[in-house]
Every structure is written in structure tokens, then in C-alpha cells.
Amino acid sequence: FRPITAPPPAINNEVGLLEKLEEISQSDLEWVERLDVTIKRNKSEVTEDDQTDVHNDFQREVSFYGQAQNSVISAMLRLHSSGINTKRPDDYFAEMAKKDDHMKKVGVKLLALKKRRETSE
């Protein structure tokens, strides 16, 4: 019997974890099959001290955005240097993740927001 507030026994079987990693790793595949990028997330420029505040939405999102941005830049360099086309031609039509009527709603909302900002000035 363990009281509800007691912490669970900490288990960290490092050997087992690394063995499992070895077992599932796809070392025979080229990078382009996986497209993963690992990047050091910089402390965001908006923070003064070196700790990003988790509870500050703006600081947190800027930090995530920075990570994504750096990954995109490095991944695109790698893709383009190996001659892989990433861009969709302008005359290529395919189904989008968000439907047109959804994007229309987003547009209407943005417009309304802009209008409200202008009238309040």
C-alpha cells in the first residue's frame, strides 16, 4: 500500500533504453526519408534573463517559433543542396488541410479585428 501523495518509484533503466533505441533505429535509411532536425532552442530575444518563462505565452511561443524557424532554414538548405524540390507549383491544386470555408472564416475574423483596431484609434 502506498499513500496517494507518495511519489512513484523512480525507474531509469538507461541500458535498457539505449538497447531499445538501438533495436528500433533506422540507420539504413537516408535522412530524406525521415526529415528530422535537432536544434538548440535559443533563449528567446524577448527575455532579459536566460530563462524563458513558461507562463508567459508570448515568450514561450517566440521561443518555439525560433526553434521551428532555425530547423526550417537548415532543413531547406539540406534539401535544396541535394536537389529536392519542396515547393508546390502554382498550377498544382490539391486538397488542403483546412477547407476553403474555414479559411474564409479566418479571413473574416482577421478583417473584423483590423477594423476594430482602426476604429478604436
Next chain:
Amino acid sequence: LTDMEPLTKGRWKNKQKVLVFTSRGITFKGRHLIKDLRNLMPHTKTDVKMDRKSDLLMVNEICELKNCNKCVYLVGKKGRDVYMWVSNVPHGPSALFHVEYLNMMEELKFTGNCLKASRPILSFDSKFDETPHMKLLKELFIQVFGTPNYHPKSQPFIDHVFTFSVMDGKIWFRNYQIVEETGGELVEIGPRFTMTLSRILSGSFGGPVLYCNPDYQSPNLMRHLHKKKNSMKYVEHKA
């Protein structure tokens, strides 16, 4: 005949098929999350909701029936908590997460958009390389969330990026549209969620525990402690 292109070009090599489904009693948020994941990952299949009371090992059998070698299984508990299993079927490992701070693609605050079946770039925080358990999670996420090259249902373009960051003991998921490739201009598409690791099992939905997160508090415990903290308010005030 000399003009014929080599056959190996365009061969679908990385055969990942992911079963994405939920248990019964999931909240609407969990259901929308499944919908968004299905929408963004062309290499997924789904199945009917599973009865939560049946054996978890049944999930392995369902995956086998559906011809899937990876699984994302959402469990809803108490009508409010959402848990996520991410598993490599049938030999493991599998990991259990508590999912919080869900924002859906449907919400109007995300203005980005991408092709339905394009391949994402997977961006990881360097904290994923620091400890063995995070390395294992990174490998698992790459295989589950990455759309394989030349997958029959995928589009051969790359116009969005999945971001996994570690902050405050949680893994934060974000999805951005790539607007400008060389400059790296992005617009968020959604969904957003955080995952708190509970434990990693060696097998798929079973087997010995490889890692147990010492900082993990179950939502039940969190609520219990919160209630307890507030319960003394009146007594303290009186004294």
C-alpha cells in the same frame, strides 16, 4: 530504352503505418485531436473506439488486423483527462503521456494552412539528445509523426513543420506552415498540445517499465493536492 528512369527513384522504403484511434469516453477535445492528426498524417488509419475496460494488449491485435506497425491511442478518463499512448507495434517500446493544453486546428486563431498530405519537417529541441529516454522518444516520434517519403497517399512537397520542444518538464507540440523557405517565415496552423511523460514500457502496451518519470503527477493527484491546499482556507482564516 536508355531514357528510362531508374526504378529505385521514388520507391516507398520507409513503411510506417500508424493506427490513430481512441477509447470510449473521450472528450470532444480528444476527438478533435484525432481528427487533426488524421488530417495531417496521410500514413494513418483509424478504427472504432475501443472499450476502455478491455485489455490494453488488445490494441496490439487491432494494429495487426489493420496492418499497422505504429500506434497512437488516446484514452479518455473521468470525462476530462486525456492520455496518449505512442507505441511501436509489436515489439515496443511504448510510452504513456498525459495530454494537456489542447488547441485545435479548427480554432480561428491559427491562420496558416498547408496541403493535406504534404510531408512535415520534424524539428526537435536539443534536449531530446541529452538523456537516453528522450533519445528513445525522439526516435519514436520521428517514426510515428513523420510522413514517409513517396508514401502513396502523400504529396511530394514540404510545406509545414512539426515542432517538439521541451519546457517545464513537458513536450510541447506546434505545427507551422512554411511561408518563406530560405528566410524561414512561418505561420501557425495548429493543433497545439503538451505531453507529460508518465512512463516508457519496453514492450508494446506491456512489458517491464524502462523509465518512470519522477516528476509526473497524475491529474487526480493534482486535483487532490489543489483541493487539500484550498480546504484549509476557512480554518486558517478563523484562527
